[in-house]
Amino acid sequence: MRFWKKVTLTLGVLLSIGVGSSITAQADSHTAFIDELSTPVLQVSRKYHLYGSVMMAQAALESDWGTSALSTQANNYFGVKGNYGGRSVTMSTSEANTSGDLYKTLAQFKSYPSIAASLNDYAKVLRGGTTWNPFLYQGAWRENADSYMSATAIVAKNYATDTNYQEKLNQIIAQYDLHDRFDRATAHATDADHTTVITPGVSYATYDGTATVKPGTIRFYKNVPGPSVKAKSIKTDQLANQKVTVLQRGIITKSQTIWYQVKTAQATGWVQLTDLLNLATK
Structure with a gap:
């Protein structure tokens, strides 16, 4: 036993x-x-x-x-x-x-x-x-x-x-x-990355490149305009002919409109592809 x-x-x-x-x-x-x-x-x-x-x-x-x-x-x-x-x-x-x-x-x-x-x-x-x-x-x-x-x-x-x-x-x-x-x-608004305000229905992708803003007055948006997102635009001619850094691309799925997030010494915002010249990757 x-x-x-x-x-x-x-x-x-x-x-x-x-x-x-x-x-x-x-x-x-x-x-x-x-x-x-x-x-x-x-x-x-x-x-x-x-x-x-x-x-x-x-x-x-x-x-x-x-x-x-x-x-x-x-x-x-x-x-x-x-x-x-x-x-x-x-x-x-x-x-x-x-x-x-x-x-x-x-x-x-x-x-x-x-x-x-x-x-x-x-x-x-x-x-x-x-x-x-x-x-x-x-x-x-x-x-x-x-x-x-x-x-x-x-x-x-x-x-x-x-x-x-x-x-x-x-x-x-x-x-x-x-x-x-x-x-x-x-957890706090100050900690979150708000350089990109996400717009529903937009396909985002990073883009490491440069471009030149077209001559004339363009609309410079804080985020990609969409039906559910109020995009504040700045009508300015100060960006005309400026070389900018391109950070991201956003394509509105429904309309296939292409936008790019660009950065200058003064601000970061979104412009349409049609407002850019000489777009190229680094």
Whole structure:
């Protein structure tokens, strides 16, 4: 009896060590994932004025903490379908039929060159919505959502069919203190990056270049004009013939009108492509 008792106690200790090691290993891998995405999440959430905690939690959930084939092979951390710059991967996915039953099928997913590209593309989805509703996620924007939980409610309602999606996101945020780490750094209006006021229905892209402003009087806007955004314009001839630095490009999806964010010694603002000459990348 003593022998079996000793064996049982030994097995119990070994099993407890094994379980503890497994939990520790999982926690370590999750922490490593958060650390790896920390810088781009902070940069992108700041640029697009979104909750970084929600972005990080959703990346973790959608990519299974960076272990999914889609994230490891295509840097796709949010399960976004389609192609990115002509690049895509075909993978198996579960879809629901009209009765709500799941079935397996093949689908094309975007393949990104980097984690940052995936995060930026995701942010544009939250800011630009869909072609049929550019305001689909506006309730998740920092200026509209009074807490990260308000943002996860909007994301869960419109991004996923999982009825427990919001609860899962909130649990990840709470467990890993993502709110303190990613939201408080951009919690105040003075901390957020307002050099770009996001206009729904506009596709944004960074642009590192130069151009010359056309002669005459042009309209210089604080942000890309849109139906839901009041863009203040400055009618000025002071920029005429000036060489400017070009920071970003914005294309209004519906009209395909192209705008560029330019910077001078005096101000930063947006002008139409038709107001620029000698546009070139650096």
